[in-house]
C-alpha cells in the first residue's frame with residue numbers, strides 16, 4: 580500500500596489493520612564513471628517494486644516514498660554527490676517516525692540501500708524506540724541480512740576485489756533494471772590503499788581514481804535478476820515476521 584496514494588479517511592480505516600510502515604532511504608552519490616548518481620535509489624526502487632508485486636496489493640504495510648539522499652561525506656569530492664549531515668538525517672528519520680507513531684503505526688522498517696546510512700540508522704533506532712511506542716527494524720539490502728557475502732561470492736566467484744561500491748553486484752542490478760544508464764565499465768579494480776582490519780574513515784579518492792571500489796567486470800543482467808529475486812525472497816520472510824509476531828509489543 581502506497582501511503583501517497585490513499586486519502587486520510589481511507590488511512591484511518593486501513594490503519595486499523597496496518598500497523599507497519601516502510602521508510603525507504605537511499606543516496607545520491609557518485610558510483611564510478613560507469614553508473615549514475617542515483618544508483619542506490621534505482622536499486623532500492625527495483626527491489627521494492629519486485630517486493631510489492633510479491634507481497635500483493637493487500638499486504639498490511641504502508642510504503643512511504645523513497646528518501647533520495649543519505650549520508651555520503653566520503654563521496655563529496657565527486658560531482659553530484661549530495662549528502663545529509665549526521666544530525667540532519669537523524670532529525671529527518673526521527674520526525675518521520677514520530678509522525679507515524681502519532682497515527683498508530685507500531686512497526687517501522689528503515690529499508691536502506693546505502694551502506695553509509697547503516698550504522699547511523701541502527702544507532703538512532705534505539706533513540707526512537709526509547710522515545711516512541713514503536714519497534715524499529717533496520718534492513719540494509721547490501722548488508723549481510725539480505726545480499727549476504729555467501730550469496731554475492733557465489734554469484735561472482737571470479738571478482739578480483741570484494742564489492743564495496745559500484746562493483747559487479749550494483750552494476751548488475753542497474754543493468755537489469757535500467758540498462759539505459761550503464762556507461763563503459765572499467766577493468767578490474769586495484770585499490771590505491773589497502774583496507775585495514777579495523778574501521779577507519781576514508782574519502783573515496785584515498786582508495787580509488789574513478790570512484791569505483793570493487794570489480795564490476797563480471798556484471799550481467801542475469802546476475803541482477805537473480806540478486807533482486809534473492810532479496811525479495813528474504814525481505815518477504817522478514818516482512819511476514821514483522822507484520823505477524825513482530826507487531827506484538829509485549830514481546831521481550
Ligand SMILES: [Zn+2]
Pocket residue numbers: 610618619692693744745749
Ligand atoms: Zn551504491
